[in-house]
Amino acid sequence: MADEEYFRGISKIPYVAGAGAGNVLGFKYYNAQEVLLGKTMEDWLSFSVCYWHTFRGTGADPFGFPTLCRPWDDGKDSMETAKRRMHAAFEFFTKLGVKYYTFHDRDVAPEGSTLEESNRNLVEITDLALQLQKKTGIRVLWVTCNLFAHPRYMNGAATNPDSHVLAYAGAQVKKGLEIAKKLGAENFVFWGGREGYLTLHNTDVAAELRHMANFFKMAVAYKEKIGLKCQFLIEPKPKEPCRHQYDYDAMSVIGFLKHFGLDSHFKLNIEPNHTTLAGHSYEHDIVVASAFGMLGSVDSNTGSPDLGWDTDQFPMDIKNTTMVMKSIVEQGGLQPGGLNFDAKVRRESTDLEDLFIAHIGAMDAFARGLRNAVKIIEEGVIAQMVKERYLSFSTGIGQKVEEGTATLEELEEFTMRNGEPKITSGKQEKYESIINHYL
Template sequence: MAAQEEFFTGIPKIPYVPSAGAGDVMCFKHYHAEEVLMGKTMEDWLRFSVCYWHSFCGTGADPFGSPTLHRPWNEGTPMEAAKLRLRAAFEFFTKLGVKYYTFHDRDMAPEGSTLEESNRNLDEITDLALELQSQTGIKVLWVTCNLFAHPRYMNGAATNPDCHVLAYAGAQVKKGLDVAKKLGAENFVFWGGREGFLSIYNTDVAAELKHMANFFKMAVQYKEKIGLKCQFLIEPKPKEPCKHQYDYDAMSVIGFLKHYGLESHFKLNIEPNHTTLAGHSYEHDVVMASAFGMLGSVDSNTGSPDLGWDTDQFPMDIRNTTLVMKTIVEQGGLQPGGLNFDAKVRRESTDLEDLFIAHIGAMDAFARGLRHAIRIIEDGLITGMVKERYSSFSHGIGQKVEEGSATLEEMEAFITQKGEPKVTSGKQEKYESIFNHYI
C-alpha cells in the first residue's frame, strides 16, 4: 500500500519467533503457518479469519459508556469512512498474515434510506473489496446479513408477525447472496438475533418457526438458482437480544433443521461464548455439532460465564483451544469453514497495536491447542481408554444394540442369564490428569 494509505505505521508483517521472550507480544511464538501436522499445514488446520464488525467497526461504546476507540479510518462521510475502513482492514489482514475475513452487509457499507440505495452502497464498496482481494489473495470466509439492528427488525426478521418485514429481510438476504457470489465467499451465515420472543403472550411459536423454515428454503432456492457454491451456516445463541431465541443451542438448531428437512443444506457455526450463555461448557456445542456431522465453522471467542452476557473476548485459554482443536482434527478439519475471531478488544485497550496483540495471542493459543490435540490423538492413550470403556458394544448383545437390531425381549433374556451388572469406575480424575499432561 502507498505510504499515505498506511494506518498501522511502524508495524511490519508479524513474524514467527519461537524463541521470543514472555514480553515479546508482537510476534508469533507458536503459530507457524507452514508447519505440517498430520499431513496439513497449521494454516490449513486453523483457517483463521478476522471479523470486520468488531475489529474495524467497533468503537468501544457499551450501554454504560461512550466510544473509547477513536480509529483513523472512521472519518469523512459514511461512504468515505467505509472505503478507509476497508483499506485499513486489508492492511491489517496482510500484516497479521491471515487469509480470510468475515463481515455483515451493513458493516461493509452504510445502510441507505431505501433498499436500492443500500444496495448501491454495497455494490460500490464490494467493488473495492474485490480489487483488494485480487491484490492480496485474501478471501471471504463468510458473509452474513444484519437482520437485527434496524428498527424494522425489532420484532424479528424471518419470524416477524408482519410479512412486510419478512419480505424486506428476504430482499436483503437476496442481495447478501449476490455479494457472497461476487466476492467468492466460502460460507454464508444466518444468525437470528431477534428470531425468538420476549413475551410468549403475543407469540405464535408454531407459525414463527414455520415461517423461518420457509425463509431458509427460499434462500436455498436462490442459492441454487444463481449457482452460488458455498456452505450455509446457522449460528446458535440462547438469548440476547431476545429473552429466548429459537436457535438456542446446537441441538435446538439440529432438531429444527431435521424437522423441516433442511439438514442437507446447512451446518452450524458455533460460537463458544454463546454456548456458555446456554449453560453449557465451552466445548459443548462444538462437540455436539461434530457428533452429528454438522460442525461447519467456529466463531472463536470466549466470555466470562460469571457475568452472564456476551462479552466476545479473545480466546486465550489453552484447555479450551485444545478441546476445540481435538474435535476439529478428529473430524478431519473445518473446510470450507474456519476459526473466525468474533472477538473485540476491551474498550480499555485503545492502542492500535492492541488489535494485533489480541489476534496474535489468540492465534498462538489455537496453535498450541492444535499441537496438544494432535499429541493426544497420536499417542492414543485417552482414545484407547474411551474405546475400552465402550467395549461391551463390540460383541454379543452390545453389538446388536450398536447395530440397532436388538429387542427388549433379548434385553430381558440377557439379564435373566447374566443377572445384575457390575458397575465399573468412570475414572474421571484419571482422564483429567492425563489430559493435563498434554497442556
C-alpha cells in the same frame, strides 16, 4: 487513501519461536507452514478476522460512551469512511498474515434511506473489496446479513409477525447472496439475533418456526438459482437480545433442520461464548455438531461466565483451544469453514497495536491447542480408554443395540440370565489428569 498507512510502525508479523514473554508482536507458536498430520497449521486453523468488532468496534457498552477512536473513522457513516475502513482492513489482514475475513452487509457499506440505495452502496464498496482481494490473495470466509440492528427487525426478521418485514429481510438476503457469489465467499452465515421471543403471551411459536424454515428454503432455492457455491451455516445462541432464541444451541438447531428437511443444506457455525451462555461447557456445541457431521465453522472467542452475558473476548485459554482443536482434527478439518475471531478488544485497550496483540495471542493459543490435540490423538491414550469404556457394545447384546436390531424382550432375557450389572468407575479424574498432561 489507498496509499495511506494506518498501522504505522507495525510490519508483517513474524514467527519468532523461543521469543521472550514480552515479545507480543510476534508469533511464538503459530508457524503457518508447519505440517501436522499432513496439513499446514494455516490449513488446519484457517484464521479469519471479523469486520464488525475489529473495524467497527467503538468500545461503547450499555454503561459508557465510545472509547476507541480509529484513524479511518471520522464519525460519519459515509461512503468515503467505508472506503478508508476497507483499505485499513486489508492493511491489517496483510500485516497479520491471515487469509480470510468475514463481514455483515451493513458492516462494510452504510445503510441508505431505501433498499435500492443500500444495495448501491454495498455494490460500490464490494467492488473495492474485490479489487483488494485480487491484489492481496485474501478471501472471504463468510458473508452474513445484519437482520437484527435496524428498528424494523425489533420483532425479528424471518420470524416477524409482519410479512412485510419478512419480505424486506428476504430482499436483503437476496442481495447478500449475490455479494457472496461476487466475492467468492466460502460460506454464508445466518444468525437469528432477534429470531425468538420476549414473551410467549404474544407469540405463535409454531408459525414463527414454520416461517423461518420457509425463509431458509427460499434462500436455498436462490443460492441454487444463481449458482452460488458455498456452505450455508446457522449460528446458535440461547438468549440476548431475545429472552429465548429459537437457535438455542447446537442440538436445537440440528433438530430444527432435520424436522424441516433442511439438514442437507446447512451446517453450524459454533461460537463457544454462546455455548457457555446456554449453560454448557466451552467445547460442548462443537463436540455435538461434529458428532452429527454438522460442524462447519467456529466463531473463535470466549466469555466471562461469571458475568452472564456475551462478552466476545479473545480466546487465550489453552485448555479450551485444545479441546476445540481435538474435535476439529478428529473430523479431518473445517474446510470450507475456519476459525473466525468474533472477538473484540476491551474498551480499555485503546491503542491500535492492541488489535494486533489480541489476534496474535489468540492465534498462538490456537496453535498451541492444535499441537496439543495432535499429540493427544497420535498417542491415543484417551481414545483407547474411551474405546474400552464402550467395549461391551462390540459383541453380544451390546452389538445388537449398536446395530439397532435388539428388542426389549432380548434385553429382558439377557438381564434375567446375567443378573445385576457390575458398577464400573467413570474415572473422571484420571481423564482430567491425562488431559492436563498435554497442556
